[in-house]
Amino acid sequence: MAAARYEIVVRGRLGSALIRWFDDLEVRSSGPDATYLYGWFADQPALQGLLSQLGDLGVELTSVQRLPDPAD
Numbered sequence: 001m002a003a004a005r006y007e008i009v010v011r012g013r014l015g016s017a018l019i020r021w022f023d024d025l026e027v028r029s030s031g032p033d034a035t036y037l038y039g040w041f042a043d044q045p046a047l048q049g050l051l052s053q054l055g056d057l058g059v060e061l062t063s064v065q066r067l068p069d070p071a072d
Contacts, residue, residue, distance in 0.1 A: 003040050003041065003042050003043070004040070004041060004066050004067075004069070005038065005039065005040050005041075005066070005067040005069075006038070006039060006040075006041060006047060006064060006065065006066055006067060007036060007037070007038055007063075007064075007065045007067055008036070008037040008038075008039075008050070008051075008054075008061070008063070008064050008065075009034050009035070009036055009037075009061075009062040009063045009064075009065075010034065010035050010037065010054065010059045010060060010061055010062055011033070011034060011059075011060040011061075011062050012032065012033065012034070012035065012060070013029050013031075013032050013033075013034075013035055014027065014029070014035045014059070018057065018059070021053070021057065022037060022039075022050075024039060025037045025038060025039035025050075026038040026039065034062060038067075047064075051064070
């Protein structure tokens with residue numbers, strides 16, 4: 001599988017300490033209800049690693065969506 005860009009949505013607003021854990025991702029808050037994380041992942045194990053890290057930090061996952069390639 002080639003690298004792909006994903007949108008990962010988590011419940012609530014992440015504090016600055018948690019945001020620092022994800023310095024290689026673009027982080028956008030959507031009010032108090034959700035935080036959006038955007039990033040490129042080399043492969044599925046890389047994506048699964050991030051999702052596992054979110055779970056270890058007690059962050060509640062709302063959705064994961066692969067975004068279209070820029071060439072599409």
